[in-house]
Amino acid sequence: MRSDISMEITISEMTLYDLPEVMELEREVFFWPWTEEMFRDEMSRDYSFIFLAREPSGLLVGFICFWMLIDEMHILNLGIRKRYRRLKIASKLALAALEFCYLRGAGAATLEVREKNKAAIKLYKSLGFEEAGIRKNYYESPRDNAVIMWLYDIYSLLEKSP
Template sequence: MNVFVREMIESDIDRVLEIERESFSPPWSREAFLLELTKNILAKYIVVEVDGRVVGYGGIWLILDEGHITNIAVDKEYRGLGLGDKLLEGLIQLCIDRDIKVITLEVRKSNEVAKELYKKHGFKECGIRPGYYTNNNEDAIIMWKTIEV
């Protein structure tokens, strides 16, 4: 299995949307991803390829000295292979390269797999955003990581 992490480009959006739709409710739109890639100067997105096929993606906003992870998703057929780790490591490396010292994110309270991934990489649960997810009023867990180089 040949695994490669790289910057997301516009031609990746169709494939990313497929992964987005199977991973999240409600999913982001094509317009949202296009704006992130072309207009949002704070946004950085990466993809992970397996044997030349995009099978996951992740995004982060780099705001002053803080990174805010927007999303990470892996194609259902490729989950459990450590690709989420590769994406998270890539996003953390973007922060290290820019001397960013802290990273934050929100994750659904019920998403145990994602919470375990983040904890494995040093994120700590630091708060709750009640009713954060509008489709079902689920709470979000706020997680933070301090980068020590």
């Protein structure tokens, strides 16, 4: 049981000034990191948002990228530095993003995650996401299926959250 452990973080929206730090974190977290170009593309879309989590010293410890599409939220990417995991930072980032989208009219949220990524699937389930389908061989290198997950009612999650 680790649910009593958490960490004070501040959450802010990413700007271009944050790009070098975000790239450094991205390379630590992912085997196939997003490129600088991919981050710039996301930042240029008016429906795409990136929130950053920093610990009190200012160190960047995690980020979430998501789309707000009419009445749905799509989570594209979420990553936490290795030595800062299991401190509820991903949960807090996801909740901040869900609240942001809910306040702009999103009732539900969806995402795709590697079927072998049991940690991420467990995280999303802990937030109330449910498995809704499989896309066979959706990912390459290594090949993996995508699990499609949905949170059908953002409001009921936010109502329960501190």
